[in-house]
Amino acid sequence: MTPRRAVLAFALIGAAGCGPTPPLQTAEPAPRDLVALVPDPETGAVGRLAVTTPAGSVELTQARESTTVRSGGAPGAIVVLTEADIQRLFGPALAVQPPAAVRFNLYFQTGGDQLTLESRAMVADVIAGARGRVAPDVTVIGHTDTTGDAAPNTALGLRRATLIRDLLIQAGLDGSVVDVRSHGESDPVVPTPNNTAEARNRRVEVTIR
Amino acid sequence: MHMPLQETGRLLAVLCLTLAFGAAPVFAQSDDAAGRVKAVAGDVVIVRAGTSSPARVGALVYESDSLRTGTDGQLAVMLRDETRLALGPGSEVTLGAFTFAPADGRLSLVLRIARGALSYISGRIATLMPEAVRLETPTSVIGVRGTHALVHVEAP
Numbered sequence: 001m002t003p004r005r006a007v008l009a010f011a012l013i014g015a016a017g018c019g020p021t022p023p024l025q026t027a028e029p030a031p032r033d034l035v036a037l038v039p040d041p042e043t044g045a046v047g048r049l050a051v052t053t054p055a056g057s058v059e060l061t062q063a064r065e066s067t068t069v070r071s072g073g074a075p076g077a078i079v080v081l082t083e084a085d086i087q088r089l090f091g092p093a094l095a096v097q098p099p100a101a102v103r104f105n106l107y108f109q110t111g112g113d114q115l116t117l118e119s120r121a122m123v124a125d126v127i128a129g130a131r132g133r134v135a136p137d138v139t140v141i142g143h144t145d146t147t148g149d150a151a152p153n154t155a156l157g158l159r160r161a162t163l164i165r166d167l168l169i170q171a172g173l174d175g176s177v178v179d180v181r182s183h184g185e186s187d188p189v190v191p192t193p194n195n196t197a198e199a200r201n202r203r204v205e206v207t208i209r
Numbered sequence: 210m211h212m213p214l215q216e217t218g219r220l221l222a223v224l225c226l227t228l229a230f231g232a233a234p235v236f237a238q239s240d241d242a243a244g245r246v247k248a249v250a251g252d253v254v255i256v257r258a259g260t261s262s263p264a265r266v267g268a269l270v271y272e273s274d275s276l277r278t279g280t281d282g283q284l285a286v287m288l289r290d291e292t293r294l295a296l297g298p299g300s301e302v303t304l305g306a307f308t309f310a311p312a313d314g315r316l317s318l319v320l321r322i323a324r325g326a327l328s329y330i331s332g333r334i335a336t337l338m339p340e341a342v343r344l345e346t347p348t349s350v351i352g353v354r355g356t357h358a359l360v361h362v363e364a365p
Contacts, residue, residue, distance in 0.1 A: 034361040134247055
């Protein structure tokens with residue numbers, strides 16, 4: 001009798017004696033899970049994964065580290081996968097991985113919805129970014145500085161965002177995938193006291209994903 | 210072709226159910242949706258409330274949906290918080306929970322990988338609140354502290 005079977009038999013005898021019998025399970029072969037940590041495809045950053053089962057826990061912290069888990073067991077010892085291992089198991093998934101979302105900030109002249117000259121030139125990049133994607137989703141968020149009251153600033157943020165949305169639609173983007181909202185003066189890039197003109201806060205943030 | 214009466218009745222019932230569900234609107238506000246299909250190859254279906262429909266590029270994905278790829282299937286989905294998912298052939302992944310309301314501090318993402326291969330890249334939920342993200346396999350729970358995880362589950 002293998003140690004694994006011995007443990008199972010012991011568990012069954014124990015369970016039979018002290019409670020309802022669990023459903024009988026075949027011990028072999030248990031399905032196997034594999035978890036691996038790999039670098040972020042764009043930044044190269046390596047994060048951290050904690051793999052936990054009722055029997056134990058393993059933390060992956062380095063590139064290509066992996067652990068395998070069989071039903072009922074603790075995560076196995078860390079194994080560093082080769083690039084070939086990763087391709088064999090995950091090649092087809094990695095081949096269709098979508099590109100990361102991109103973000104643009106467009107800046108406005110004070111008090112209205114006139115883009116700065118530099119940002120007007122950048123609108124073409126935003127349009128190209130959206131056109132370059134398959135089935136894009138676009139979020140457009142308008143912001144203001146803290147000049148004036150909060151309520152009119154929320155309205156101004158919405159006017160700025162709507163202007164950008166309209167430019168995107170004119171360029172051929174489907175309006176139903178564009179989400180427009182305003183954070184008014186509540187979400188500044190540069191925190192300021194109230195009633196402070198700050199060019200970097202007068203912006204529309206466009207995210208294309 | 211002769212069919213027992215009982216069988217015919219069952220078929221009719223199934224047909225009626227299919228029609229009732231089929232009449233539901235295909236598109237909804239993207240605010241309710243959890244994400245969108247960005248790439249499909251081969252045989253891929255989205256299972257929603259027990260009904261499966263072929264996944265197409267541009268289709269919306271909702272909380273509780275299951276994504277299933279056939280033996281030649283591949284699928285890519287981008288969630289609203291910029292989380293990226295990609296499935297290899299023979300995979301099944303369920304979007305167990307998705308809440309992305311950062312203004313209210315409500316964030317959650319639970320993915321259940323039943324079989325196959327998943328490539329997961331963190332989005333904003335993981336950045337804002339890492340403990341709100343959980344990947345589950347039949348044997349394990351995976352906590353994500355960034356960024357790119359690969360999970361493979363052997364079919365039972």
